[in-house]
Amino acid sequence: MTLKIKISLLLFLLFTGIVACTKGKKDVSANAMYERSELATLMVDMWDENKKVKEDLVNGLDSVVLSGQHEKMFTAKPTDSSDLTPVFYNLAKGYNTLADSFSNAGSEREIKIKRYNAVIDGCVSCHENFCSGPIPKIKQLYLREKPSSL
Numbered sequence: 210m211t212l213k214i215k216i217s218l219l220l221f222l223l224f225t226g227i228v229a230c231t232k233g234k235k236d237v238s239a240n241a242m243y244e245r246s247e248l249a250t251l252m253v254d255m256w257d258e259n260k261k262v263k264e265d266l267v268n269g270l271d272s273v274v275l276s277g278q279h280e281k282m283f284t285a286k287p288t289d290s291s292d293l294t295p296v297f298y299n300l301a302k303g304y305n306t307l308a309d310s311f312s313n314a315g316s317e318r319e320i321k322i323k324r325y326n327a328v329i330d331g332c333v334s335c336h337e338n339f340c341s342g343p344i345p346k347i348k349q350l351y352l353r354e355k356p357s358s359l
């Protein structure tokens with residue numbers, strides 16, 4: 210392992226430790242046996258998928274679509290069941306709409322990038338209400354590329 214990889218790995222571990230949503234949990238960092246809830250696991254998968262979609266867009270794969278795994282948001286068990294309020298379900302519906310309009314956007318680059326960023330807005334708006342810890346990590350997903358300058 211090169212030093213650079215070691216440092217990146219360390220930063221990654223530090224970062225993921227800090228951003229995990231700790232709402233409703235007691236001292237998660239001290240508990241090595243902490244298991245992610247279904248919803249938290251889904252969220253991690255959604256982050257990974259959107260990261261991959263961003264990379265595809267950067268690489269010019271403009272017809273990329275989302276898998277639809279986010280629909281499990283309606284049934285996945287959260288760490289804290291008191292999160293499952295009407296506001297949560299409305300924001301989840303809002304996210305679904307944004308994800309669909311991204312996937313149905315065809316392959317015109319400018320539209321695709323605009324709708325991709327709107328999907329990330331959908332993540333952030335729910336997190337502003339329910340779990341603000343991961344917001345900086347979610348914001349890394351924005352694609353700030355100016356399509357006209359390509």
Ligand code: HEC
Nearest residue numbers: 229246248249252256287288300301304332335339340343
């Ligand atoms: C409808 C609300 C909602 C939407 C939309 C949403 N999230 Fe979440 N997210 C949550 C809640 C609630 C939690 C806490 C889950 C738990 O602890 O069980 C969470 C947790 C997370 C976590 C922390 C997981 C962990 O344990 O480390 C990440 C990262 C995350 N979300 C990323 C995203 C991304 C990326 C998107 C968009 C692609 C997104 N979220 C969309 C509500 C939402």
